[in-house]
Amino acid sequence: MLSILGALGGLILAPFAGGLLSGVDRRLTARLQSRAGPPLLQPFYDVLKLFGKEPKVTNAWLVFSAYVYLIASAFSLFIFFMGGDLLLLFFVLTIGAVFQVVGAICVPSPYSQVGAQRELLLMLAYEPILILVFVGFAMCTGSFMISDVFRLDSPLLLKMPLLFLALGYALTIKLRKSPFDISAGHHGHQELVRGVQTEYSGPYLALIEIGHWLDLVLILGLCALFWHTSGIGMCILVAASLFTEILIDNITARLTWQWMVQKQSLLAGMGFALVNLLWLYVA
Amino acid sequence: MRFVESMIKKSRLMSPWMIHFDCGSCNGCDIEVLACLTPLYDVERFGVVNTGNPKHADVLLVTGTVNHRNRHVLKQLYEQMPGPKAVVSIGACNLSGGVFKDSYNVLNGAHTVIPVDVFVPGCPPKPEAIIDGVITALGVLKAKMGMGPAPEPALMPGDADAAKPAAAFGES
Numbered sequence: 001m002l003s004i005l006g007a008l009g010g011l012i013l014a015p016f017a018g019g020l021l022s023g024v025d026r027r028l029t030a031r032l033q034s035r036a037g038p039p040l041l042q043p044f045y046d047v048l049k050l051f052g053k054e055p056k057v058t059n060a061w062l063v064f065s066a067y068v069y070l071i072a073s074a075f076s077l078f079i080f081f082m083g084g085d086l087l088l089l090f091f092v093l094t095i096g097a098v099f100q101v102v103g104a105i106c107v108p109s110p111y112s113q114v115g116a117q118r119e120l121l122l123m124l125a126y127e128p129i130l131i132l133v134f135v136g137f138a139m140c141t142g143s144f145m146i147s148d149v150f151r152l153d154s155p156l157l158l159k160m161p162l163l164f165l166a167l168g169y170a171l172t173i174k175l176r177k178s179p180f181d182i183s184a185g186h187h188g189h190q191e192l193v194r195g196v197q198t199e200y201s202g203p204y205l206a207l208i209e210i211g212h213w214l215d216l217v218l219i220l221g222l223c224a225l226f227w228h229t230s231g232i233g234m235c236i237l238v239a240a241s242l243f244t245e246i247l248i249d250n251i252t253a254r255l256t257w258q259w260m261v262q263k264q265s266l267l268a269g270m271g272f273a274l275v276n277l278l279w280l281y282v283a
Numbered sequence: 284m285r286f287v288e289s290m291i292k293k294s295r296l297m298s299p300w301m302i303h304f305d306c307g308s309c310n311g312c313d314i315e316v317l318a319c320l321t322p323l324y325d326v327e328r329f330g331v332v333n334t335g336n337p338k339h340a341d342v343l344l345v346t347g348t349v350n351h352r353n354r355h356v357l358k359q360l361y362e363q364m365p366g367p368k369a370v371v372s373i374g375a376c377n378l379s380g381g382v383f384k385d386s387y388n389v390l391n392g393a394h395t396v397i398p399v400d401v402f403v404p405g406c407p408p409k410p411e412a413i414i415d416g417v418i419t420a421l422g423v424l425k426a427k428m429g430m431g432p433a434p435e436p437a438l439m440p441g442d443a444d445a446a447k448p449a450a451a452f453g454e455s
Protein backbone atom coordinates (compact mmCIF):
# COMPACT_ATOMS: atom_id res chain seq x y z
CA MET A 1 0.00 0.00 0.00
CA LEU A 2 2.74 2.41 1.02
CA SER A 3 4.77 1.64 -2.07
CA ILE A 4 1.75 2.29 -4.29
CA LEU A 5 1.21 5.68 -2.64
CA GLY A 6 4.91 6.46 -3.01
CA ALA A 7 4.88 5.49 -6.65
CA LEU A 8 1.78 7.64 -7.25
CA GLY A 9 3.49 10.56 -5.53
CA GLY A 10 6.54 10.06 -7.71
CA LEU A 11 4.33 9.94 -10.77
CA ILE A 12 2.75 13.28 -9.84
CA LEU A 13 6.15 14.88 -9.25
CA ALA A 14 7.71 13.39 -12.38
CA PRO A 15 6.21 15.85 -14.92
CA PHE A 16 7.57 18.75 -12.91
CA ALA A 17 11.02 17.17 -12.77
CA GLY A 18 10.89 16.28 -16.46
CA GLY A 19 9.78 19.80 -17.43
CA LEU A 20 12.55 21.37 -15.37
CA LEU A 21 15.11 19.00 -16.86
CA SER A 22 14.05 19.90 -20.39
CA GLY A 23 14.21 23.57 -19.39
CA VAL A 24 17.79 22.94 -18.28
CA ASP A 25 18.35 21.16 -21.58
CA ARG A 26 17.14 24.12 -23.63
CA ARG A 27 19.15 26.57 -21.60
CA LEU A 28 22.36 24.53 -21.75
CA THR A 29 21.85 24.05 -25.49
CA ALA A 30 21.51 27.80 -25.90
CA ARG A 31 24.66 28.39 -23.86
CA LEU A 32 26.59 25.86 -25.94
CA GLN A 33 25.54 27.85 -29.00
CA SER A 34 26.55 31.10 -27.24
CA ARG A 35 22.97 32.31 -26.95
CA ALA A 36 21.17 33.52 -23.85
CA GLY A 37 18.38 30.97 -24.13
CA PRO A 38 14.82 30.88 -22.84
CA PRO A 39 13.80 31.07 -19.19
CA LEU A 40 14.21 27.87 -17.17
CA LEU A 41 10.43 27.41 -16.95
CA GLN A 42 9.96 27.73 -20.72
CA PRO A 43 8.76 24.11 -21.23
CA PHE A 44 5.94 24.72 -18.73
CA TYR A 45 4.91 27.91 -20.54
CA ASP A 46 4.92 26.01 -23.82
CA VAL A 47 2.75 23.19 -22.51
CA LEU A 48 0.30 25.51 -20.73
CA LYS A 49 -0.03 27.59 -23.87
CA LEU A 50 -0.65 24.46 -25.94
CA PHE A 51 -3.41 23.40 -23.54
CA GLY A 52 -5.08 26.76 -24.07
CA LYS A 53 -5.09 26.48 -27.85
CA GLU A 54 -8.04 25.63 -30.01
CA PRO A 55 -8.22 21.82 -30.47
CA LYS A 56 -7.89 21.07 -34.18
CA VAL A 57 -7.48 17.46 -35.25
CA THR A 58 -7.54 15.67 -38.55
CA ASN A 59 -9.05 12.46 -37.17
CA ALA A 60 -9.99 10.72 -33.94
CA TRP A 61 -7.10 8.24 -34.05
CA LEU A 62 -4.70 11.08 -33.47
CA VAL A 63 -6.38 11.98 -30.20
CA PHE A 64 -6.52 8.33 -29.14
CA SER A 65 -2.83 7.84 -29.92
CA ALA A 66 -1.84 10.93 -27.96
CA TYR A 67 -3.70 9.64 -24.89
CA VAL A 68 -2.33 6.09 -25.21
CA TYR A 69 1.20 7.43 -25.53
CA LEU A 70 0.81 9.52 -22.38
CA ILE A 71 -0.83 6.70 -20.43
CA ALA A 72 1.82 4.17 -21.51
CA SER A 73 4.61 6.54 -20.48
CA ALA A 74 2.95 7.21 -17.13
CA PHE A 75 2.31 3.51 -16.53
CA SER A 76 5.88 2.47 -17.29
CA LEU A 77 7.13 5.14 -14.93
CA PHE A 78 4.70 3.83 -12.31
CA ILE A 79 6.12 0.33 -12.75
CA PHE A 80 9.59 1.76 -12.35
CA PHE A 81 8.72 3.57 -9.11
CA MET A 82 7.00 0.43 -7.79
CA GLY A 83 10.26 -1.47 -8.33
CA GLY A 84 8.39 -3.74 -10.74
CA ASP A 85 9.34 -5.98 -13.59
CA LEU A 86 11.78 -4.59 -16.15
CA LEU A 87 10.30 -6.70 -18.94
CA LEU A 88 6.77 -5.45 -18.24
CA LEU A 89 8.13 -1.90 -18.19
CA PHE A 90 9.78 -2.52 -21.54
CA PHE A 91 6.59 -3.78 -23.15
CA VAL A 92 4.47 -0.93 -21.83
CA LEU A 93 7.05 1.56 -23.08
CA THR A 94 6.90 -0.09 -26.49
CA ILE A 95 3.12 0.27 -26.62
CA GLY A 96 3.52 4.02 -26.18
CA ALA A 97 6.13 4.18 -28.94
CA VAL A 98 3.99 2.08 -31.28
CA PHE A 99 0.99 4.33 -30.79
CA GLN A 100 3.04 7.36 -31.69
CA VAL A 101 3.73 5.65 -34.99
CA VAL A 102 0.05 4.71 -35.37
CA GLY A 103 -0.96 8.32 -34.80
CA ALA A 104 1.52 9.50 -37.39
CA ILE A 105 0.55 6.90 -39.99
CA CYS A 106 -3.21 7.48 -39.82
CA VAL A 107 -2.98 10.96 -41.35
CA PRO A 108 -2.27 11.71 -45.01
CA SER A 109 0.53 14.23 -44.38
CA PRO A 110 3.73 13.01 -46.09
CA TYR A 111 5.93 14.55 -43.38
CA SER A 112 4.08 12.59 -40.76
CA GLN A 113 4.30 9.40 -42.84
CA VAL A 114 8.03 9.64 -43.41
CA GLY A 115 8.44 10.51 -39.75
CA ALA A 116 6.51 7.36 -38.80
CA GLN A 117 8.72 5.13 -40.96
CA ARG A 118 11.79 6.65 -39.41
CA GLU A 119 10.36 6.27 -35.92
CA LEU A 120 9.98 2.54 -36.64
CA LEU A 121 13.65 2.43 -37.59
CA LEU A 122 14.52 4.23 -34.37
CA MET A 123 12.61 1.58 -32.44
CA LEU A 124 14.46 -1.10 -34.37
CA ALA A 125 17.67 0.56 -33.24
CA TYR A 126 17.04 1.09 -29.54
CA GLU A 127 14.76 -1.75 -28.46
CA PRO A 128 17.33 -4.59 -28.84
CA ILE A 129 19.87 -2.56 -26.87
CA LEU A 130 17.36 -1.88 -24.11
CA ILE A 131 16.46 -5.59 -23.90
CA LEU A 132 20.14 -6.57 -23.65
CA VAL A 133 20.64 -4.02 -20.87
CA PHE A 134 17.71 -5.58 -19.00
CA VAL A 135 19.22 -9.03 -19.55
CA GLY A 136 22.40 -7.67 -17.97
CA PHE A 137 20.35 -6.58 -14.94
CA ALA A 138 18.87 -10.06 -14.74
CA MET A 139 22.28 -11.75 -14.92
CA CYS A 140 23.57 -9.58 -12.06
CA THR A 141 20.58 -9.80 -9.74
CA GLY A 142 19.01 -13.12 -10.75
CA SER A 143 15.62 -11.61 -11.59
CA PHE A 144 14.01 -8.92 -13.72
CA MET A 145 12.60 -7.07 -10.68
CA ILE A 146 13.93 -3.56 -10.17
CA SER A 147 13.52 -3.91 -6.41
CA ASP A 148 16.10 -6.74 -6.46
CA VAL A 149 18.74 -4.34 -7.71
CA PHE A 150 18.64 -2.65 -4.34
CA ARG A 151 19.60 -5.93 -2.61
CA LEU A 152 23.07 -5.84 -4.20
CA ASP A 153 25.86 -4.27 -2.15
CA SER A 154 28.10 -3.05 -4.95
CA PRO A 155 27.10 -0.61 -7.71
CA LEU A 156 26.10 -2.22 -11.01
CA LEU A 157 28.34 0.22 -12.85
CA LEU A 158 31.37 -1.83 -11.83
CA LYS A 159 29.91 -4.98 -13.34
CA MET A 160 28.32 -3.54 -16.46
CA PRO A 161 30.17 -0.39 -17.55
CA LEU A 162 29.77 -1.23 -21.24
CA LEU A 163 26.05 -1.85 -20.77
CA PHE A 164 25.84 1.63 -19.29
CA LEU A 165 27.39 3.01 -22.47
CA ALA A 166 24.94 0.97 -24.53
CA LEU A 167 22.08 2.39 -22.44
CA GLY A 168 23.47 5.83 -23.28
CA TYR A 169 23.00 4.96 -26.97
CA ALA A 170 19.45 3.82 -26.37
CA LEU A 171 18.76 6.97 -24.35
CA THR A 172 19.95 9.26 -27.13
CA ILE A 173 17.81 7.42 -29.65
CA LYS A 174 14.72 7.29 -27.44
CA LEU A 175 14.93 10.99 -26.61
CA ARG A 176 15.46 11.77 -30.33
CA LYS A 177 18.59 13.73 -29.70
CA SER A 178 21.03 14.51 -32.46
CA PRO A 179 22.65 12.51 -34.18
CA PHE A 180 19.57 10.30 -33.94
CA ASP A 181 16.86 12.95 -34.40
CA ILE A 182 15.72 11.67 -37.76
CA SER A 183 12.03 11.14 -36.97
CA ALA A 184 11.21 14.41 -35.25
CA GLY A 185 13.47 17.35 -34.62
CA HIS A 186 13.39 18.17 -30.94
CA HIS A 187 14.55 21.77 -30.89
CA GLY A 188 13.81 24.36 -33.56
CA HIS A 189 15.68 22.58 -36.35
CA GLN A 190 13.30 21.13 -38.88
CA GLU A 191 14.03 18.50 -41.46
CA LEU A 192 10.61 16.84 -41.68
CA VAL A 193 8.71 19.83 -40.27
CA ARG A 194 8.16 17.96 -37.01
CA GLY A 195 8.12 14.36 -38.27
CA VAL A 196 5.78 12.13 -36.28
CA GLN A 197 4.39 15.09 -34.37
CA THR A 198 3.54 17.19 -37.41
CA GLU A 199 -0.20 16.66 -37.26
CA TYR A 200 -0.69 16.96 -33.51
CA SER A 201 -1.66 20.42 -32.41
CA GLY A 202 -2.79 22.33 -29.36
CA PRO A 203 -3.75 20.22 -26.32
CA TYR A 204 -2.76 16.93 -27.98
CA LEU A 205 0.74 18.16 -28.65
CA ALA A 206 0.86 19.15 -24.99
CA LEU A 207 -0.01 15.55 -24.00
CA ILE A 208 2.81 14.25 -26.20
CA GLU A 209 5.19 16.75 -24.66
CA ILE A 210 4.28 15.63 -21.13
CA GLY A 211 4.74 12.00 -22.20
CA HIS A 212 8.18 12.96 -23.42
CA TRP A 213 9.05 14.46 -20.02
CA LEU A 214 7.96 11.24 -18.32
CA ASP A 215 10.17 9.24 -20.70
CA LEU A 216 13.07 11.51 -19.82
CA VAL A 217 12.56 10.88 -16.11
CA LEU A 218 12.23 7.13 -16.67
CA ILE A 219 15.40 6.87 -18.72
CA LEU A 220 17.43 8.98 -16.30
CA GLY A 221 16.01 6.78 -13.53
CA LEU A 222 17.31 3.70 -15.35
CA CYS A 223 20.72 5.40 -15.51
CA ALA A 224 20.55 6.07 -11.76
CA LEU A 225 20.01 2.33 -11.09
CA PHE A 226 23.63 1.75 -12.06
CA TRP A 227 24.82 3.36 -8.82
CA HIS A 228 22.03 2.47 -6.43
CA THR A 229 24.27 2.28 -3.34
CA SER A 230 24.66 6.02 -2.78
CA GLY A 231 22.34 8.96 -3.36
CA ILE A 232 25.22 11.19 -4.41
CA GLY A 233 26.36 8.56 -6.89
CA MET A 234 22.87 8.49 -8.42
CA CYS A 235 22.85 12.27 -8.78
CA ILE A 236 26.31 12.23 -10.36
CA LEU A 237 25.29 9.54 -12.84
CA VAL A 238 22.07 11.33 -13.79
CA ALA A 239 23.77 14.72 -14.17
CA ALA A 240 26.64 13.23 -16.16
CA SER A 241 24.35 11.35 -18.55
CA LEU A 242 22.11 14.38 -19.08
CA PHE A 243 25.06 16.67 -19.72
CA THR A 244 26.71 14.22 -22.12
CA GLU A 245 23.40 13.87 -23.98
CA ILE A 246 23.08 17.63 -24.40
CA LEU A 247 26.72 17.96 -25.44
CA ILE A 248 26.43 15.20 -28.04
CA ASP A 249 23.15 16.71 -29.22
CA ASN A 250 24.94 19.95 -29.96
CA ILE A 251 28.16 18.76 -31.51
CA THR A 252 26.93 16.09 -33.90
CA ALA A 253 25.14 16.23 -37.23
CA ARG A 254 22.11 14.10 -38.06
CA LEU A 255 22.86 10.57 -39.29
CA THR A 256 21.16 8.84 -42.17
CA TRP A 257 18.99 5.93 -41.08
CA GLN A 258 21.34 3.36 -42.62
CA TRP A 259 24.18 4.66 -40.52
CA MET A 260 22.03 4.78 -37.44
CA VAL A 261 20.58 1.30 -37.62
CA GLN A 262 23.53 -0.62 -39.03
CA LYS A 263 26.68 1.00 -37.78
CA GLN A 264 25.78 2.98 -34.70
CA SER A 265 23.10 0.90 -33.12
CA LEU A 266 23.76 -2.66 -34.27
CA LEU A 267 27.56 -2.56 -34.32
CA ALA A 268 28.44 -0.09 -31.58
CA GLY A 269 25.50 -0.30 -29.16
CA MET A 270 24.79 -4.01 -29.44
CA GLY A 271 28.54 -4.73 -29.60
CA PHE A 272 29.11 -3.01 -26.27
CA ALA A 273 26.14 -4.77 -24.75
CA LEU A 274 27.10 -8.25 -25.99
CA VAL A 275 30.73 -7.95 -24.88
CA ASN A 276 29.55 -6.93 -21.45
CA LEU A 277 27.05 -9.79 -21.29
CA LEU A 278 29.77 -12.29 -22.25
CA TRP A 279 31.99 -10.89 -19.54
CA LEU A 280 29.17 -11.25 -16.99
CA TYR A 281 28.63 -14.84 -18.20
CA VAL A 282 32.31 -15.77 -17.83
CA ALA A 283 32.89 -13.99 -14.52
CA MET B 284 -9.90 27.04 -12.52
CA ARG B 285 -9.42 30.81 -12.59
CA PHE B 286 -5.78 30.27 -11.67
CA VAL B 287 -5.22 27.82 -14.52
CA GLU B 288 -6.88 30.19 -16.95
CA SER B 289 -4.72 33.11 -15.95
CA MET B 290 -1.63 30.89 -16.13
CA ILE B 291 -2.58 29.85 -19.66
CA LYS B 292 -3.07 33.46 -20.67
CA LYS B 293 0.31 34.38 -19.22
CA SER B 294 1.99 31.43 -20.90
CA ARG B 295 0.63 32.51 -24.27
CA LEU B 296 2.65 35.68 -24.00
CA MET B 297 5.74 33.73 -22.94
CA SER B 298 5.87 31.22 -25.78
CA PRO B 299 4.98 32.57 -29.20
CA TRP B 300 5.99 29.86 -31.67
CA MET B 301 6.42 31.26 -35.12
CA ILE B 302 6.04 30.14 -38.69
CA HIS B 303 7.65 32.11 -41.47
CA PHE B 304 6.05 32.18 -44.90
CA ASP B 305 7.91 33.67 -47.83
CA CYS B 306 5.40 34.80 -50.46
CA GLY B 307 8.15 35.32 -53.01
CA SER B 308 10.41 37.95 -51.57
CA CYS B 309 13.86 38.86 -52.89
CA ASN B 310 15.20 36.97 -49.82
CA GLY B 311 16.28 40.16 -48.13
CA CYS B 312 13.42 40.04 -45.64
CA ASP B 313 13.80 36.26 -45.14
CA ILE B 314 17.45 36.59 -44.22
CA GLU B 315 16.60 39.29 -41.71
CA VAL B 316 13.86 37.09 -40.19
CA LEU B 317 16.31 34.21 -39.85
CA ALA B 318 18.92 36.59 -38.45
CA CYS B 319 16.62 37.01 -35.44
CA LEU B 320 17.27 33.36 -34.57
CA THR B 321 21.06 33.72 -34.56
CA PRO B 322 23.09 34.03 -31.35
CA LEU B 323 23.40 37.80 -31.85
CA TYR B 324 19.65 38.46 -31.57
CA ASP B 325 18.42 35.15 -30.13
CA VAL B 326 14.64 35.43 -30.11
CA GLU B 327 14.45 32.22 -28.09
CA ARG B 328 14.94 34.54 -25.10
CA PHE B 329 11.26 35.37 -25.56
CA GLY B 330 10.31 31.73 -26.03
CA VAL B 331 10.09 32.06 -29.80
CA VAL B 332 10.67 28.77 -31.63
CA ASN B 333 10.76 28.58 -35.41
CA THR B 334 8.37 25.66 -35.88
CA GLY B 335 7.84 25.75 -39.65
CA ASN B 336 4.50 24.05 -39.03
CA PRO B 337 1.24 26.03 -39.09
CA LYS B 338 -0.41 23.53 -36.74
CA HIS B 339 2.07 24.34 -33.99
CA ALA B 340 2.50 28.04 -34.61
CA ASP B 341 1.01 31.08 -32.86
CA VAL B 342 2.55 33.88 -34.89
CA LEU B 343 2.68 33.97 -38.68
CA LEU B 344 5.49 36.08 -40.16
CA VAL B 345 4.84 36.91 -43.83
CA THR B 346 7.42 38.40 -46.18
CA GLY B 347 7.53 39.20 -49.87
CA THR B 348 5.02 40.12 -52.55
CA VAL B 349 1.69 38.36 -52.35
CA ASN B 350 0.49 37.35 -55.81
CA HIS B 351 -2.50 35.58 -57.30
CA ARG B 352 -0.90 32.17 -56.94
CA ASN B 353 0.49 32.20 -53.44
CA ARG B 354 -2.45 34.03 -51.88
CA HIS B 355 -4.21 30.64 -51.63
CA VAL B 356 -1.22 29.12 -49.83
CA LEU B 357 -1.09 32.09 -47.48
CA LYS B 358 -4.78 31.80 -46.72
CA GLN B 359 -4.50 28.07 -46.13
CA LEU B 360 -1.54 28.45 -43.79
CA TYR B 361 -3.47 31.06 -41.83
CA GLU B 362 -6.51 28.82 -41.58
CA GLN B 363 -4.45 25.82 -40.45
CA MET B 364 -3.13 27.70 -37.45
CA PRO B 365 -5.20 26.99 -34.34
CA GLY B 366 -6.24 30.14 -32.48
CA PRO B 367 -5.40 32.41 -30.74
CA LYS B 368 -2.98 33.62 -33.38
CA ALA B 369 -1.38 36.79 -34.70
CA VAL B 370 0.00 37.83 -38.07
CA VAL B 371 3.05 40.05 -38.61
CA SER B 372 3.57 41.46 -42.09
CA ILE B 373 7.23 42.22 -42.82
CA GLY B 374 8.85 44.40 -45.45
CA ALA B 375 7.67 46.98 -47.97
CA CYS B 376 6.68 44.29 -50.48
CA ASN B 377 4.41 42.58 -48.02
CA LEU B 378 2.92 45.74 -46.58
CA SER B 379 1.73 47.25 -49.83
CA GLY B 380 3.39 45.52 -52.76
CA GLY B 381 6.45 47.78 -52.40
CA VAL B 382 8.12 48.59 -55.70
CA PHE B 383 5.72 46.15 -57.38
CA LYS B 384 2.62 47.96 -56.12
CA ASP B 385 -0.25 47.96 -58.63
CA SER B 386 1.56 45.55 -60.97
CA TYR B 387 -0.80 43.28 -62.88
CA ASN B 388 0.45 40.14 -61.11
CA VAL B 389 0.80 41.40 -57.55
CA LEU B 390 -1.64 41.98 -54.72
CA ASN B 391 -1.04 45.10 -52.70
CA GLY B 392 -0.04 43.45 -49.44
CA ALA B 393 -0.85 40.45 -47.28
CA HIS B 394 -3.64 42.35 -45.55
CA THR B 395 -5.74 42.02 -48.71
CA VAL B 396 -5.82 38.25 -48.08
CA ILE B 397 -5.68 37.66 -44.30
CA PRO B 398 -6.16 39.91 -41.28
CA VAL B 399 -2.77 41.38 -40.33
CA ASP B 400 -2.11 42.54 -36.77
CA VAL B 401 1.27 44.22 -37.04
CA PHE B 402 3.08 45.88 -39.95
CA VAL B 403 6.88 46.05 -39.91
CA PRO B 404 8.02 48.47 -42.65
CA GLY B 405 11.50 48.50 -44.21
CA CYS B 406 13.33 47.12 -47.20
CA PRO B 407 14.37 44.96 -45.49
CA PRO B 408 13.54 45.81 -41.86
CA LYS B 409 16.30 45.35 -39.30
CA PRO B 410 16.13 42.25 -37.13
CA GLU B 411 15.50 44.54 -34.16
CA ALA B 412 12.41 45.89 -35.93
CA ILE B 413 11.17 42.35 -36.64
CA ILE B 414 11.64 41.30 -33.01
CA ASP B 415 9.79 44.47 -32.01
CA GLY B 416 7.02 43.48 -34.43
CA VAL B 417 6.67 40.04 -32.81
CA ILE B 418 6.55 41.60 -29.36
CA THR B 419 3.92 44.09 -30.54
CA ALA B 420 1.94 41.14 -31.92
CA LEU B 421 2.00 39.72 -28.41
CA GLY B 422 0.60 43.04 -27.23
CA VAL B 423 -2.23 42.61 -29.75
CA LEU B 424 -2.89 39.09 -28.44
CA LYS B 425 -2.88 40.43 -24.92
CA ALA B 426 -5.44 43.07 -25.84
CA LYS B 427 -7.57 40.40 -27.52
CA MET B 428 -7.55 38.41 -24.27
CA GLY B 429 -8.64 41.52 -22.39
CA MET B 430 -5.41 41.88 -20.43
CA GLY B 431 -4.32 45.33 -21.54
CA PRO B 432 -4.76 48.17 -24.00
CA ALA B 433 -4.14 47.58 -27.69
CA PRO B 434 -0.75 48.87 -28.85
CA GLU B 435 -0.78 52.17 -30.73
CA PRO B 436 -0.59 51.59 -34.48
CA ALA B 437 2.65 53.10 -35.76
CA LEU B 438 2.04 55.63 -38.54
CA MET B 439 4.50 56.08 -41.37
CA PRO B 440 5.14 59.50 -42.94
CA GLY B 441 2.58 59.90 -45.70
CA ASP B 442 0.23 57.31 -44.16
CA ALA B 443 -2.51 59.84 -43.60
CA ASP B 444 -3.00 60.63 -47.26
CA ALA B 445 -2.26 57.14 -48.58
CA ALA B 446 -5.01 55.69 -50.72
CA LYS B 447 -6.75 52.48 -49.79
CA PRO B 448 -4.93 49.53 -51.41
CA ALA B 449 -6.42 48.36 -54.67
CA ALA B 450 -8.74 45.34 -54.47
CA ALA B 451 -7.36 41.90 -55.23
CA PHE B 452 -7.78 40.52 -58.72
CA GLY B 453 -11.26 39.13 -59.24
CA GLU B 454 -12.70 40.96 -56.25
CA SER B 455 -14.85 44.05 -56.44
Ligand code: SF4
Pocket residue numbers: 307308309310311312346347348373374375376377381405406407
Ligand atom coordinates in the same frame (compact mmCIF):
# COMPACT_ATOMS: atom_id res chain seq x y z
S1 SF4 C 1 10.78 44.57 -48.85
FE1 SF4 C 1 12.75 44.80 -49.86
S2 SF4 C 1 14.01 43.23 -48.91
FE2 SF4 C 1 11.91 42.72 -48.45
S3 SF4 C 1 11.27 41.33 -50.04
FE3 SF4 C 1 10.70 43.36 -50.72
S4 SF4 C 1 12.42 44.07 -51.95
FE4 SF4 C 1 13.14 42.32 -50.75
